[in-house]
Amino acid sequence: MNLAIIGTQWGDEGKGKIVDLLASNFDIVARYQGGHNAGHTVIIRKDGEDQKFVLHLIPSGITHPASTCVIGNGVVIDPRALLAEIADLKTQGIEVTHKNLLISNRAHLILPYHVALDRRVESHRGNNAVGTTMRGIGPAYEDKMARRGLRAGDLTNVDLLLEKLSRNTKQANNLLTHLGGEPIDENQLLVDGKHWAEMIAPHITDTTYYLNNAAQAGKSILLEGAQATMLDIDHGTYPFVTSSNSTIGGACTGAGVPPSMIETTIGVIKAYTTRVGGGPFPTELHDELGEAIRAKGREYGASTGRPRRCGWFDAVIARYAVMVNGLSALALTKLDVLDDLEEIKICVGYRINGKETDQIPYDAGELEAAEPIYEIWPGWQASTQGIANFDDLPAKAKNYLERLAEISGAPFAFISTGPERNETIIDKELLEKFGLRLSI
Numbered sequence: 001m002n003l004a005i006i007g008t009q010w011g012d013e014g015k016g017k018i019v020d021l022l023a024s025n026f027d028i029v030a031r032y033q034g035g036h037n038a039g040h041t042v043i044i045r046k047d048g049e050d051q052k053f054v055l056h057l058i059p060s061g062i063t064h065p066a067s068t069c070v071i072g073n074g075v076v077i078d079p080r081a082l083l084a085e086i087a088d089l090k091t092q093g094i095e096v097t098h099k100n101l102l103i104s105n106r107a108h109l110i111l112p113y114h115v116a117l118d119r120r121v122e123s124h125r126g127n128n129a130v131g132t133t134m135r136g137i138g139p140a141y142e143d144k145m146a147r148r149g150l151r152a153g154d155l156t157n158v159d160l161l162l163e164k165l166s167r168n169t170k171q172a173n174n175l176l177t178h179l180g181g182e183p184i185d186e187n188q189l190l191v192d193g194k195h196w197a198e199m200i201a202p203h204i205t206d207t208t209y210y211l212n213n214a215a216q217a218g219k220s221i222l223l224e225g226a227q228a229t230m231l232d233i234d235h236g237t238y239p240f241v242t243s244s245n246s247t248i249g250g251a252c253t254g255a256g257v258p259p260s261m262i263e264t265t266i267g268v269i270k271a272y273t274t275r276v277g278g279g280p281f282p283t284e285l286h287d288e289l290g291e292a293i294r295a296k297g298r299e300y301g302a303s304t305g306r307p308r309r310c311g312w313f314d315a316v317i318a319r320y321a322v323m324v325n326g327l328s329a330l331a332l333t334k335l336d337v338l339d340d341l342e343e344i345k346i347c348v349g350y351r352i353n354g355k356e357t358d359q360i361p362y363d364a365g366e367l368e369a370a371e372p373i374y375e376i377w378p379g380w381q382a383s384t385q386g387i388a389n390f391d392d393l394p395a396k397a398k399n400y401l402e403r404l405a406e407i408s409g410a411p412f413a414f415i416s417t418g419p420e421r422n423e424t425i426i427d428k429e430l431l432e433k434f435g436l437r438l439s440i
């Protein structure tokens, strides 16, 4: 059984927790797109104490000793970020080796000039800035599409690596200086390149063959998405998006597996909506309520620490994510953050230029102008924190959840009521229908 986990909104839905919950049931956990712009927080209770892991590039399965983690060809890898993450995990007691972390030789590299270009290009955008994570993600994918990128496989041939690094740094420096930036020190980059090759090469392999052979041999694969549907380069709120396909198609191209291999797709969705960076967000709350949700939900970026913009649940987006990704089920997170509210709104459609619609317009400007049409539901004003049985929820919380599932068009397989593994309501019967017999 192979399963894909996808973000449904603008990221930060809590995919890390859901992947972590599921990971011990899978032989392999694979990332397929994005880079260290992602921040997946996993909290594990060990010997009576919480241990917090923030993963950016390495799949969340790494905390499970039996899992093999794969960074697929669709991911962009900053060698410095990768090595820093491996070192951090080591200080937290997790040894990352060439056995538990395999890296696709086809994955592209993020190099220092990509990071510098990301900053320069963003500052030139002025008021239209995307609000990127400044990690060099966009410029690295640009090089990939322009067919001049360096790939992880280049780290296995040092002579060729240095030749390509030297050539690309010169080209990038031309562009950087043209944009008013400082050129990158080529000599230092060549020294660093040799070091990266030595450290990372043992992990590099052809993960496309690895994953397909493993599936043929009956091993199960969990495909871990980063970012989310509304940040997808094709299907999101372009140009306020990331530079990869974070919808289900990206799982196939970014891991090298056929669609027929992915039997189940679960979308992770927050009980409200958040977004970091620029771009339209129809249900955004600009008042104290938005601030209260941010404070209670600890809505600050796991990667950049930026405060997240907060707003009501948007069912137009939920339905779109169910449609584009063919979601089998949803995993709802952070229900407990809404515990104190007197009333809760659900956006069921938009009014754009006087016309009502239940579809997301393709144009970011039109979505910016969209006025949400709300349903208002009474809040339950009782704690749901840590509840692990649906029947134990307050009646009004159950009503809210039933309406969300109905209007989104997919059932909830998981409802998360706190950051820890056991603070989760799991519909095991539903999961069994998908062939997922979980030992959680």
Ligand code: IMP
Pocket: 010, 011, 012, 037, 038, 039, 130, 131, 132, 133, 134, 135, 136, 137, 138, 226, 227, 231, 240, 241, 242, 243, 276, 277, 278
């Ligand atoms: P980039 O991926 O750094 O190029 O940023 C493009 C847009 O995607 C910006 O609005 C970022 O804030 C957003 N973004 C990228 N990664 C994440 C994520 O993991 N969570 C939430 N937003 C993200």
